[in-house]
Amino acid sequence: MNENNIENIKSQMRRGVLEYCILSVLDKNDAYASELIDQLKDARIIVVEGTLYPLLTRQKNQGLLTYRWEESTQGPPRKYYSLTSKGRDLLLEMDKAWKEIVETLDILRK
Amino acid sequence: MNENNIENIKSQMRRGVLEYCILSVLDKNDAYASELIDQLKDARIIVVEGTLYPLLTRQKNQGLLTYRWEESTQGPPRKYYSLTSKGRDLLLEMDKAWKEIVETLDILRK
């Protein structure tokens, strides 16, 4: 129960930075959805498909991302997402916003 | 529009740590709702009444907070909230969770 509570807290915190995380990963390398999920999981950010797909679509519609189809040797084709310049710009803004929040919490918890 | 976008991002990030912020402020001093809003605003965390009241009630129902009524010389009585020991315990857990996320983003953005 307390365990559950803290898990809730964690996922709520993660939620707030999910978009930031996705753009960050894509800034390093283009990726398709399942790959993104794996890379985020490695970074201890849990995302499921039902969350990610609509989110990627939203970001694409905002002009932050584009995608291209690529054949795969082992299964259906993959939709590789990559950052647009608008996406890169927003990522820089996010860096600032994030820095500000980290500072704020440093002060609040001092 | 881009402005709007970054404001959205910021508030989404803040949202993820709202409960953490509230417990942090109450850890320093008991406070009533309007006072909490002011203190958070000073820390650049914007919260409105319609957000805060239900949130405080939720946290109280989870046993993280208690409150007491206190008369005021200039208006209606005030509901002062304070942390319970359960709330203090959770706050320590939140510290860990927060630290973890900050580290994660350091790595992701490196």
Added chain:
DNA sequence: ATTGATACCTTGTACCGCAAGGTACTAAAA
């Protein structure tokens, strides 16, 4: 032809933040 693996996507539910509106108490002005 069927199974398993991989990859895409949608639907329904539940939660939560926020704008807006509402109630109640106190003190001071009209």
Added chain:
DNA sequence: TTTTAGTACCTTGCGGTACAAGGTATCAAT
């Protein structure tokens, strides 16, 4: 003594979003 202003409490309705669950499609191997 009614009204106004200030303070503080709380609720309602809307919209957005994460997530569980379920669905479709492709390829390779049995």
